[in-house]
Amino acid sequence: xxxxxxxxxxxxxxxxxxxxxxxxxxxxxxxxxxxxxxxxxxxxxxxxxxxxxxxxxxxxxxxxxxxxxxxxxxxxxxxxxxxxxxxxxxxxxxxxxxxxxxxxxxxxxxxxxxxxxxxxxxxxxxxxxxxxxxxxxxxxxxxxxxxxxxxxxxxxxxxxxxxxxxxxxxxxxxxxxxxxxxxxxxxxxxxxxxxxxxxxxxxxxxxxxxxxxxxxxxxxxxxxxxxxxxxxxxxxxxxxxxxxxxxxxxxxxxxxxxxxxxxxxxxxxxxxxxxxxxxxxxxxxxxxxxxxxxxxxxxxxxxxxxxxxxxxxxxxxxxxxxxxxxxxxxxxxxxxxxxxxxxxxxxxxxxxxxxxxxxxxxxxxxxxxxxxxxxxxxxxxxxxxxxxxxxxxxxxxxxxxxxxxxxxxxxxxxxxxxxxxxxxxxxxxxxxxxxxxxxxxxxxxx
Numbered sequence: 494x495x496x497x498x499x500x501x502x503x504x505x506x507x508x509x510x511x512x513x514x515x516x517x518x519x520x521x522x523x524x525x526x527x528x529x530x531x532x533x534x535x536x537x538x539x540x541x542x543x544x545x546x547x548x549x550x551x552x553x554x555x556x557x558x559x560x561x562x563x564x565x566x567x568x569x570x571x572x573x574x575x576x577x578x579x580x581x582x583x584x585x586x587x588x589x590x591x592x593x594x595x596x597x598x599x600x601x602x603x604x605x606x607x608x609x610x611x612x613x614x615x616x617x618x619x620x621x622x623x624x625x626x627x628x629x630x631x632x633x634x635x636x637x638x639x640x641x642x643x644x645x646x647x648x649x650x651x652x653x654x655x656x657x658x659x660x661x662x663x664x665x666x667x668x669x670x671x672x673x674x675x676x677x678x679x680x681x682x683x684x685x686x687x688x689x690x691x692x693x694x695x696x697x698x699x700x701x702x703x704x705x706x707x708x709x710x711x712x713x714x715x716x717x718x719x720x721x722x723x724x725x726x727x728x729x730x731x732x733x734x735x736x737x738x739x740x741x742x743x744x745x746x747x748x749x750x751x752x753x754x755x756x757x758x759x760x761x762x763x764x765x766x767x768x769x770x771x772x773x774x775x776x777x778x779x780x781x782x783x784x785x786x787x788x789x790x791x792x793x794x795x796x797x798x799x800x801x802x803x804x805x806x807x808x809x810x811x812x813x814x815x816x817x818x819x820x821x822x823x824x825x826x827x828x829x830x831x832x833x834x835x836x837x838x839x840x841x842x843x844x845x846x847x848x849x850x851x852x853x854x855x856x857x858x859x860x861x862x863x864x865x866x867x868x869x870x871x872x873x874x875x876x877x878x879x880x881x882x883x884x885x886x887x888x889x890x891x892x893x894x895x896x897x898x899x900x901x902x903x904x905x906x907x908x909x910x911x912x913x914x915x916x917x918x919x920x921x922x923x924x925x926x927x928x929x930x931x932x933x934x935x936x937x938x939x
Contacts, residue, residue: 541606551635593843609647609648610687690725691738717748
């Protein structure tokens with residue numbers, strides 16, 4: 494038979510068989526769509542900066558950027574010295590250093606949380622009331638002026654009995670203040686700390702539902718992050734993974750799982766000198782978080798280091814190398830976000846992120862271009878790999894490591910096409926097995 498001739502196709506099963514199977518699996522299909530909607534396709538910040546409520550003011554973001562630039566001026570005044578400190582290759586030294594300085598000028602903080610928990614401590618009620626109202630006003634003003642970070646919000650106190658009422662009141666004052674000062678801004682993020690039981694997540698959902706009803710907001714407008722800081726949040730008394738139950742208890746409102754390095758380590762009895770984000774106990778917890786969150790649309794964030802880059806240059810360089818190494822380690826493990834505790838951490842956060850995306854840019858772009866054009870090569874990529882490749886490039890674009898012109902030039906794909914590969918619909922395949930592209934979702938706060 495010639496190559497162009499059609500084969501005779503025969504089947505043995507009646508069409509009703511397929512229909513019956515589809516009908517029997519309809520509940521499973523619905524469950525998959527509900528529990529595993531996939532990544533939301535929105536920007537994920539590369540870090541979260543926590544600022545105590547009483548220390549947060551209108552100049553905080555610019556002040557952190559200026560202090561980070563001053564640290565570079567003092568301890569790494571040029572690309573060569575910065576590269577030598579961090580071990581950057583010669584070809585990356587100048588572009589990474591230039592992009593770090595530009596980022597510190599343009600957008601020094603991607604995600605800021607005004608802290609009313611550990612970083613704030615117990616205060617008289619009247620003082621915390623006033624501080625929460627002030628935080629709302631300052632964030633609303635920054636949003637109106639265009640000077641806000643892409644993501645901003647507060648970390649309230651937890652749902653444990655001793656501080657529950659105080660946390661609820663602070664959140665109410667903060668959200669009410671935003672509503673009274675122009676409405677909820679894009680990129681609003683709320684963080685619930687020290688979550689131990691799924692019922693505490695359910696309580697947070699009820700709280701947000703009540704506020705939405707009280708203020709006439711659309712149902713589901715308010716989401717929140719869950720901080721994983723206790724052993725019980727990873728493994729319940731019955732042996733189940735509590736964190737997976739927490740995600741479901743959030744009923745679609747959970748946006749992130751944030752690992753609390755020091756609380757979690759202390760909970761397990763890890764000595765203070767060994768409490769770090771690369772400790773085996775930390776790796777175990779984050780691996781459980783990552784598996785529980787996969788496909789749900791909930792993002793996982795690494796924790797922080799408490800080794801601050803302060804003092805003489807040699808000491809600062811040691812702290813920078815530690816922070817850079819921990820950040821690169823996290824990125825290689827697909828933890829694309831972490832916490833930063835000091836302005837001096839920001840240069841190495843961005844250096845690590847920019848180097849990570851620029852190092853792999855050429856290969857990722859080439860592989861994605863071959864896949865998109867159905868061209869051959871020395872690596873046979875599948876749709877899932879194309880999803881990972883495009884997601885990698887989009888993350889590089891979002892943080893400023895890559896420019897759209899260079900990505901489009903190398904791949905032949907614009908941002909909409911990249912987003913189509915990165916967030917395909919479940920099971921939506923063309924006849925050739927390639928995912929169809931879908932419209933891109935919104936940016937921060939979508």
